[in-house]
Amino acid sequence: MVVLRTGPVAVGGVTLGNHLILAAGVLGTTGASLSRMLARGAGGVVTKSIGPEPKNGHAGPCVAVLDNGILNAMGLPNPSQDFTGELGSLGQKPVIVSIFGGTPEEFAEVAGWFKGTAAGFELNLSCPHAEGYGAAIGVDPVLVEACTRAVSTLGMPTWVKLTPNVTDITAIGKAAERGGATAIVAINTVKAMRISTALRRPVLGNRYGGLSGDAIFPVAVRCVYELFESCKIPIIGCGGVSTADKVVEMMMAGAQAVEIGSAVQRDIGIFETITNELYAKKGIEPGEIVGCAHE
Template sequence: MIEITGLKLRNPTILAAGIMGTTAASLVRVAKEGAGAVVTKSIGPQPKEGHKNPSMVNLGYGFLNAMGLPNPSYPDFSAELETAGAKADVPVIASIFGGNSDEFVQVAEGLADAGADAFELNVSCPHAQGYGASIGCDACAVEEITASVSDMTDIPVWVKLTPNVTDIVSIGEAAQRGGADAIVAINTVRGMAIDIHSGYPLLGNRFGGLSGSAVKPVAVKCVYDLYEALDIPVIGVGGISCWEDAVEMMMAGASAVQIGSAVYDGVDVFRSIADGIDSFLADRDLSFDDIIGLAHRRI
């Protein structure tokens, strides 16, 4: 059992936003497969169909996706969130997005009575025009949005950052100033692939976000830098597919880890990673606290 931002998790594995988080049934299924907490699909102020297909491509070493934040909007998602909260038996975090602070507050207020245990602010999606990283590259905007949501709610506020910036630490510091309870790092890395036989981009949106094992070194470095600079917990995400990846991310400074693309190979990945971490700690007579940020103490 671990505690992060006041939430009690049976283990440090969390379902990442946008992966099997579109219905209560899928969130409950992941919880039953061993996840310590689950994050919903990002929910916004208006319904969005998302980008045209192909919207996801398996490159072998990772995935490119350009979903475009498809969602039913908060009025239609409230019932799913409420059901997930009642049945999942683990913390349920609502990922939300908007084009400005007013829209973030609008969505947060719309979901406030649906039972979310925390909000995760998506200021990091790399392929939705006017949302996500379009905002998350601006430290002032991130601080304002974080403060606006933090001021209207009593539940923890997590802020998910984009790696597609020159200095992720400055964005993390802005979120912390705005009242964030935790930072989630990272979202996908902007990327593109082209079919050499036709000359067409593989994604319907032309470019998207790279996830999977290929981005793990980027995520580890971002978590390492944020842990060094911030006074709030950092939740690591990006390329985690086995317990060794999770331990590495925790040694960089992550208090918990989110798992996304690895679900492609089976939802039992949460239990597998949690059990692997437990065995690693038991074999060395260590606790979670002993390994969080360990790499910083090895300098």
């Protein structure tokens, strides 16, 4: 397997400790949990998605663990502006705040709460199970461009997380790029569902949810590959990354870094596990493999 040289990584305006980032919504609900993941090997962390008003989320069950992934329909529960107090103890660490809103103005409002305390923003334009938010906006290139521009004009690193639940993800990526995004995160969960044959009803309270984990890794690789050929800004791969070799595969498709989420459920030390295998002082320069599968 390819082994990479150790050292800081600059992606989309944010300097990370390594190529591995904790994905949004996974242990990102408190400053303490974010700090814990940084201490355990994550090169950067993304918070739970924060919106313009507090939300309780969907009625349960909200999560179903499957053989090859996780199905969830949380409904974007969050404390809204009260979350600002959680970042005080993190100082200048690479903490990206995931934000959502129903309009460009709401995105700008939420981003403004964290300007100066966050290392950057990740726009959640891709959650598949929150009515009026996420993918409801993220399937429209015009809205994606407008929401991105509303945040990027604040002068902070602006990452945009894309939904795979579209006909052409490159059209959405280009819209984010036009709006001033400094990086694209691909992808969020795939809209899916399961039905309990014993109960004769969907396993999730919201019926539909988002599938993450190993099952969607090939989808994520394909999306990263297509975006690399269509967009000029950096791409961060996300979706089913659970091993060092999968990190390398994502990078060969075109990702400059990766986010890890569902794998944390199986191994709380996943960042340490991967870094121990992925890096060495005499490893190759990471830039040598980014996008090499396109040659």
